[in-house]
Amino acid sequence: MSTAGSSPGSRLGTDPAGVPVQAAPVTVRTLQRMKREGRPITMLTAYDYPTARLLDQAGVDVLLVGDSLGMTVLGYESTVPVTLDDILHHTRPVARAARRALVVADLPFLTYQVSVEDALRSAGRLLAEGGAQAVKLEGGAAVVDTVRRLVEAGIPVMGHLGLTPQSVHALGGYRVQGRTEAAARQLLEDAQRLAEAGAFALVLEMVPRQLARRVTEAVPIPTIGIGAGPDCDGQVLILHDLLGLYAGKSPKFAKQYVDLSAAIRDAVGRFIDEVRTGAFPTDEHSFSMDDDVVEKLD
Ligand code: KIV
Numbered sequence: 001m002s003t004a005g006s007s008p009g010s011r012l013g014t015d016p017a018g019v020p021v022q023a024a025p026v027t028v029r030t031l032q033r034m035k036r037e038g039r040p041i042t043m044l045t046a047y048d049y050p051t052a053r054l055l056d057q058a059g060v061d062v063l064l065v066g067d068s069l070g071m072t073v074l075g076y077e078s079t080v081p082v083t084l085d086d087i088l089h090h091t092r093p094v095a096r097a098a099r100r101a102l103v104v105a106d107l108p109f110l111t112y113q114v115s116v117e118d119a120l121r122s123a124g125r126l127l128a129e130g131g132a133q134a135v136k137l138e139g140g141a142a143v144v145d146t147v148r149r150l151v152e153a154g155i156p157v158m159g160h161l162g163l164t165p166q167s168v169h170a171l172g173g174y175r176v177q178g179r180t181e182a183a184a185r186q187l188l189e190d191a192q193r194l195a196e197a198g199a200f201a202l203v204l205e206m207v208p209r210q211l212a213r214r215v216t217e218a219v220p221i222p223t224i225g226i227g228a229g230p231d232c233d234g235q236v237l238i239l240h241d242l243l244g245l246y247a248g249k250s251p252k253f254a255k256q257y258v259d260l261s262a263a264i265r266d267a268v269g270r271f272i273d274e275v276r277t278g279a280f281p282t283d284e285h286s287f288s289m290d291d292d293v294v295e296k297l298d
Contacts, residue, residue, distance in 0.1 A: 023100050025100050026061050026101055026102040028133075028134060031062070031200065032222060034061075034233070035221070040233065040234055041062065041201075041224055042059075043061060043063075043104075043224050043236035044062075044064065044236065044242065045063075045065070045066040045069070045240075046065065046094045047072070047073050047094065048090065051239065052097035055239070056097060056098050056101045061102065061234070062224075062234075062236075063094055064236065065091045065094050065104070065105040065130075066106050067079040067086075067087065069090055071246075072245075073090075079165045082106075082108040082109065083108060084107075084108055084122050086108070087105055087106055087107075088105075091131060095130060095131025102134065103134075104134045105126040105130055105134075106137075107136065112137050112143070113143075119149070119150060120153055120155075123157075133156065134155070134158055135155060136160055137158075137160065138161075138166050139159075140161055140189075140190025141189075141190055143194075144193045144194060144197045147197040147198060148197040151199070156200050157200065158199060158201045159199040159201070159202045161177075161194070161205075161207075162178060162187065162203075162205040162227075163175065163176070163177050176207065176227075177205075177206055184211050184214075188211075191218065191223075195219040199221060201223070202222070203223075203225075203226065203236060204224070204225045205228065206253065207225075208229070209228065209231060210229075212225055212228035216231055216232050222234055237254060238254065241256060242254070242257050243256075243257070244257075244258055245264075
């Protein structure tokens with residue numbers, strides 16, 4: 001590999017022509033090696049081609065086509081109405097964009113809970129038709145057998161414990177999970193059972209940082225936290241929270257790195273003003289033809 005310089009926004013560096021350098025593709029084994037070597041894993045949600053391409057070029061390790069797309073891009077109140085076709089539709093462009101990052105697609109509500117056969121068919125479609133390299137599903141003991149069967153079928157599975165948004169109605173809202181001794185023990189046991197069933201990584205959402213640390217120490221697979229403190233093996237954020245693009249209220253654990261909503265409102269406002277005042281378009285943005293051709297039109 002060349003002695004790549006690094007450019008702002010690219011953690012992989014660029015070649016002398018400014019083109020981002022292509023590093024080796026991330027696989028499930030890469031993530032497990034990163035845990036062993038104590039190298040933090042980064043994961044972000046992605047739902048379309050141009051953004052996925054930018055995130056991939058910036059060097060994020062995992063692109064998650066999360067069912068959070070129901071709230072971030074489809075305008076639903078929760079992730080519950082998201083369908084397998086929605087996830088497939090958004091996974092295809094993300095998979096086309098990813099050169100290095102591992103692409104993980106969420107199995108939506110009721111595409112894996114009713115039967116193992118459903119789960120196999122749904123997950124199979126996300127890999128075969130969507131181009132995902134792995135799937136993510138929510139839950140503990142109730143999904144252990146399903147995880148085992150998916151893994152046996154050659155489908156890498158990421159688990160998701162703690163706040164599981166598809167169960168928001170059963171949980172009574174988006175609240176921190178695992179705060180009592182019983183709930184913490186249950187979560188630890190679920191994590192161990194998912195790892196034994198073959199899950200390659202675990203998302204821990206909205207759990208106390210002390211519990212996330214215990215889980216991270218207890219399981220051989222990487223934990224990726226969201227609202228789970230700094231001691232997980234990696235961190236995930238919803239891209240729209242990070243970019244300041246989410247129309248609703250972002251949760252306490254989400255860090256906003258830029259205010260793209262303001263930038264977009266400002267740019268669009270300037271376009272509207274310039275069209276109304278005649279400042280846009282100018283010759284710079286127009287095409288012309290020869291005068292003699294124009295005269296012939298008279
Ligand atoms: O759907 C999603 O974006 C997720 C993340 C919160 C991990 O599951």
